[in-house]
Amino acid sequence: MSLTLVSLNNIQKDITKTLKQISSDKQVERETAYYKANIGKITSIKDFLANDRLYQYAMKSFGMEDMIYAKGFMRKVLESDLTDGNSFANKLADDRYRKFALAFNFNSATTAVQTSAQTEDVLGLYDQSIVREDDQVRDDTRYFQAMIGTFQTVDQMLTNERVRSYILKNFGYDADRYSYSHIRNILTSDLADPASYVNSLPTTTAAQSTEKQRALNLANAFTFNTDGTVKNGAAQTEAQTAALIENYVLTVPSHKTPSAAAVNRLYYDTKIRTVTSMTEITGDARMWEIVRTALGKDSTFLKATFENIVSSDLNDPQSYVNTAGSKKEEYAAIARLFNFDTSGNTTAGNAQTSTQENTLLNGYNTHYDDVDEETRNIMKTSYKNNIGTITTIDKLFSNSTLMIVSLAAFGISRDEYNLTELRQALTSDLSDPKSYVNTKGDPRLLKMAQDFNFDAKGNAAAPRMAQTESTIKEVASAYAIQKQRFLKSPELDTVKKKVEAETTYYKTEIAKLKTADELLKNRRLIDFNLVALGLDPAKISDDTLKKLFKSDLNDPKSFVNTQTDKRLKQLVSSFNFDAKGNLIQSAKGSVQDRGHMQKTLDGYLQNELEVRQGEENPGVRFALYFQRKAQTITSAYDILGDTALLEVFKTTFSMPDQFSSMKIEQQKAIVEKKLNLADLKDPEKVKKLIQRFTVMYDMKQDQAQGGALSVMSASGSISADTLFTLSQLRTGR
CATH class of the missing domain: 1.10.3700.10 (AGR C 984p-like)
Known part of the structure; x- marks a missing residue:
């Protein structure tokens, strides 16, 4: 039997080459091709469990070969509502089951005509429509x-x-x-x-x-x-x-625009220079509207009231203004803006000074769009309150407020497209270059289609997002685990608050992304995902990230597919962007999105590697497994609840056979005493721990086989460097 440490080192010298060799194995190649070709055809848990090739492939991918027989049990896992903490999968101690359920979309994704981010986008564009x-x-x-x-x-x-x-x-x-x-x-x-x-x-x-x-x-x-x-x-x-x-x-414009306000100000400036009587203001509909608007008054403000105000003698205690009670100060301010005598007359050019005119027109600048703004706010509130009730495109079309806001937001007039054309656009497959909206060539129509989620039949569909719902949940959970591992209060309490804030930011902002470029500009979002994968963001440059996201996942020679660390490929595949960086729609009706399919394929390959190595040397399989699982261990119970991890611990620290017969609290205490769990966050310390395991494992096997290690050493099968490493580990140096 080969020395475990030597075998492990040989594998890890070029892990990419090793995995490539396994993937090219005819059996592995056939099963992988079958999985990729057929998983998209599965529409129910029943179909999935009935297809042994797909089911067994997935189970092996998650390292659960020993549970392949338990289809009834696995049905309960897949039927679990992962948003419910008391669901079957969530109550199981082994986290592999929850991850297995997360990898599939048998529980229908939430359908919504719009996400909150899409709604905010529409309302933001609606506000901008005036400026546009x-x-x-x-x-x-x-x-x-x-x-x-x-x-x-x-x-x-x-x-x-x-x-x-x-x-x-x-x-x-x-x-x-x-x-x-x-x-x-x-x-x-x-x-x-x-x-x-x-x-x-x-x-x-x-x-x-x-x-x-x-x-x-x-x-x-x-x-x-x-x-x-x-x-x-x-x-x-x-x-x-x-x-x-x-x-x-x-x-012509549908609202009072700044240009219209400027035209009205010019009109007023020209006319006020010729005014000799207050009735020339109230008698000119346009002048009167400008003045009334500037004063912040609506249509109930009477011309007679205005005339009484501006013809008042402010020095006369009995004048209209001075006897106006609570309105006195307001009316006096209006009167001071004009220079009419008590008969309401003045000479041409003296109705207002330049200062008075500027004050009035500043008021017009402030209030000219008040009515429009109030109407817009009412429309926006109605939109927010009603968009969540829409379940079909016909209900959207029948709601006049929703249609007015939507069309205005994208700068589309009501007579530009009929309802048939709008239906074709909103039900188009955005990932199909030949779809109606993509061939129409109208960017406004395309943007509108991107902000609604209808399927081909016009029913509410799962939102098109940079990451699927299940991926977002999985990433958020993994991030929390990585950031909180092995911490204790009060540090844990502080970190929890930071994690909650960062998770809220992640969930909010990820829903707004439309392109890979937008993602690449937000390093905070990328770092969140990197941490969740157990990667150190500081070690991955912006340039590397750009190359990763510009890669074609389907090209085996692309940058992302030639990386040694497969987690980088999992990062890219977890986002719904194509090689050009555009948002794509996950395959409609598919029980597995692109990211989880990639994880399944990678998991199967890793499992094959471990199984094959285990056939030659079980110790190598244990070592590879521990190395892979180390970043997910959060407590001693994770080790005690996993047979393979427990075997690595017992062997590494020479635990007696009676160890597993102790009370669980005693076992936990021993694990925490022997192994500083926080060291598992450090790849170098994990590497040394695995080296120690391999040596202890070989020593244990050597003893059981009558000194085979000594024979190998004498025959020169082990290098001087390896012997030196062994001697260090044996002596504890």
Whole structure:
């Protein structure tokens, strides 16, 4: 029998090569290929347990060959609700069962039309829609201004899609349903000719009268000859262009925009310089709205009240303001903004000083969007309260508030896409480049589809997230274990609070990720996952992480697949990103996500390695097993409850056969006395512990076999370095 330490060292010299040799074994290759090809076809626990090849592969992967026969027991494990601390799997002392259940999705993942992160994303975009709309208005206006002077014919203007849209929206025409000839005939009508096209439009009904007036407004906004050419070298006069732009800014956007506020401020500044009477303010609807808004008043604030205020003599105790009771100070502040006499008159240019005007317009800047903001807040509250009740796409479409907010959030007008097209987009498979939403080429539509979770039938589906629900739970649990191992109060209490805070951050932020680049920019999230895997974040650079996440998991020669430490591959595969860093959807209906499948495949290979080595030397299998499990040990009970780990401990510390007959508390005390459990956090100390085990194991076997170790030493089978190591361990140096 070969020396255990030598065999172990030989294996570990190039573990990647060793595992590759095992994976290329025909039997292993066949079973792995079968598992990968068929696990996605399983839809129930019954199907899984009935397929012996899949079931046995998974059981071996988790080192539970000895429980393969116990299908009834394993059914209970797989049926366990892992969110319930009292469920069957969670109450078992051996954590392998809980991990086995976590590796499969037999308990349906939570379905939700939106996660909280997706909802916040939509509402955030909804808030930004005002700014986006204003930016679009400014951009469209700049384009219109730049182009309108270049047209020499009506057809040149109408065939420019962007200019045509600007004009049609301005006059309330549906850009998708207008008649080209109708619009052209209006613009080329001779308004002085009673028989011209526009003057001949019918007015029998109220609707027809409204339509004719709109046509007249359109015709009056341009200067085309009846043959379609421009008059005086331009399609519009400067005054017509200014009026059209002002109307567009004020009436086309769905909300009061900053641009509209700026136009109104300019209007007020121009008009106030000519005002000679307070009635010129209250009699001008636009001026009155600006003033009322600036004062923070709604439509219930009467013009008469305003007139009484600004015509009050503040030095007269009996004036309207001074007899207003609790309103006195408020009204006096309003009166001080204007310079009208007690008859409500003033001279041109003196209605307000520049200081008074600036004060008023600052108030307008503050309050111009108050009504819109209140409406938005009501809409947002309604959205939050109702989105969680939506279970199908039809229910979403039938809720007007949800649709208004959703479409506005993504900058989509209600007439751009019909419900059939929206349904096709929201039920598209985002991972399929040929799906409707991916071939449509509209980034707004794609973003909307990314923020909703519908399956192909339009039902609520499991959310598309950077990590699956089960992975998030598993990572959070593993992180807590790694950070709290072997700690005692009060240090444990302090660390627990930090762990809770970090876990909350992880669960919140992981749900927001859409790309691998976003993940790579958040080292805090990556480090959380590294710690959970038992890796030291300080030893893994940003550059290495970038190479890992840019790797193709399906390419055996890619960077991630050539790493010695397979935990790095498990890190990458636990995230639902493709090689380009885009979020992908886990296979729909699959009982195992990509990350857990990778763990199963790696586990099977590791188990094969340990089993095969055990056939030649059980000590090597024990050593490999202990090395793998060391990072998960949290107490003496983990060792005492695991036959293989217990054997390593007993052999390493020469425990007598009677050890296992002692009371469990006594066994625990001995384990803690002999073995500093905190040393298991240090890879170097674990390595030395395993070396000690291998020597003690060989010595025990040597004694049982009549001095085989001595014979091997004499024959030169053991190197001088190995003998030196053995002598050190034997003498305790």
